[in-house]
Amino acid sequence: MAITQLADGRWKVDIEPIKGTRYRRTCKTKAEALRFEATCRSKVIDNPDWSPRQADSRKLSVLISLWFDLHGHGLRDGLRRRSKLDLLAKRLHNPVAAKLSSHAYAADRRVRLEGGVSAKTLNNELGYLRAVYNELRGLGVIAYENPLALVKPLRLQERELSWLTSEQIAELLESIRTRCDNPHVEPIVLICLATGARWSEAEKLKPTSVRxxxxxxxxxxxGKVRSIPISAELEAKLIKHWKQYGQFTSAITAFRRALARTSIRLPKGQAAHALRHTFASHFVQNGGNILTLQKILGHSTVVVTMRYSHQAPDHLQDAILLGPPLP
Known part of the structure; x- marks a missing residue:
């Protein structure tokens, strides 16, 4: 049997150009069926190992699941990424992954941007979705190009980093010490101010982490371990705290309430992170070295740390010294 017409009018190709190698396909027209038969016969003559590749009709949700099973499960934020990717696939109406339209993706992105989703969040999602295609192609699960390879991330507007003055630090600690019912807030805040740690990093500390x-x-x-020296006074305070109250528990809500009771007003999303910015800003203002600050904060590149360089005492002073003389 080579080419036969089916009851629904389509044409079925079933050929065996060489013994043991059989190709089948259902085509809409007889002409398409004849072309497929001729292609198979000629290709097999030139290369006996040749095989026609079937169109990949797997849905985007299937690829996301494969990505998680083969790669994403090993990432620290793998579950969070998968959740975001599943929601993204649903918003895009779960298209055939190979036929995902960059235009459709960009249109959905615009709607979400206008709806208040931050550009940074949208750029993160684009990176996650690109990674699905790139990882699966590298593993040989898909054979086609990344359909979002040429989609550009949104341009981000750099935000001013908020940090606390010495007076504001004192006001915040006063609010915590006098009206906060969570005993863990003060030591966590002190750790962030003394080391530039992220709130989550400080909150996860154990008594064995200080030595x-x-x-x-x-x-x-x-994902890297880093060690920061602290004062003997802070070390003693932490040891005493852990003996009395045990290991830290979640304290971010109590911190936000304590901050709200002060006169300090910070941009949305910078409440706890302002403590990290405060350490870095004071460090640079007091003459600290940018490369040292990079290691303390754990930045992978100094480019990120350079955000604080404008606060150095001699920042851009050469603009005055080396500029052209004015009449």
Whole structure:
């Protein structure tokens, strides 16, 4: 049997150009069926190992599931990424992954941007979705190009980094010490101010993380362990706290309430992170070295740390010294 017409009017190709190698396909027209038969016969003559590749009709949700099973499960934020990717696939009406339209993706992105979703969040999602295609292509699960490879991320508007003055630090600590019912808030705040740690890094600390005047942070955003010296006074305070109250528990809500009771007003999303910015800003203002600050904060590149360079005492002073003389 080579080419036969089916009851619904389509044409079925069933050929065996060489013994043991059989190709089948259902085509809409007889001409298409004849072309497929001729292609198979000629290709097999030139290359016996040749095989016609069937169109990949797997849905985007299927690829996301495969990505998670083969790669995403090993990422620290793999479950969170998969959740976001599943929602994205649903918003795009779960298209055939190979036929995902960059135009359709960009249209959905515009609607969400106008609906208040931040450009940074949308750029993160684009990176996650691109990674699905790139990883699966590298693993040989798909054979086609990434359909979003040429989609450009949104341009981000750099935000001013908020940090606390010495007076504001004192006001915040006063609010925590006098009206906060969570005993863990103060030591966590002190750790962030003394080391530039992220709130989550400080909150996860255990008594074994402090030893001989050094705090060691593990499970960090970069995945790297880093150790920061602290004062003997802070070390003693932490040891005493853990003996009395035990290991830290969630305290971010109590911190936000304490902050709200002060006169300090910070941009949305910078409440706890302002403590990290405060350490970095004071460090640079007091003459600290940018490369040292990079290691303390755990930045993978100095480019991120350079955001604080404008606060150095001599920042851009050469603009005055080396510019052209004015009449």
């Amino acid at each position: 001989k005047g050094v705090i060691t942070f593990s499970g960090t955003k970069s």
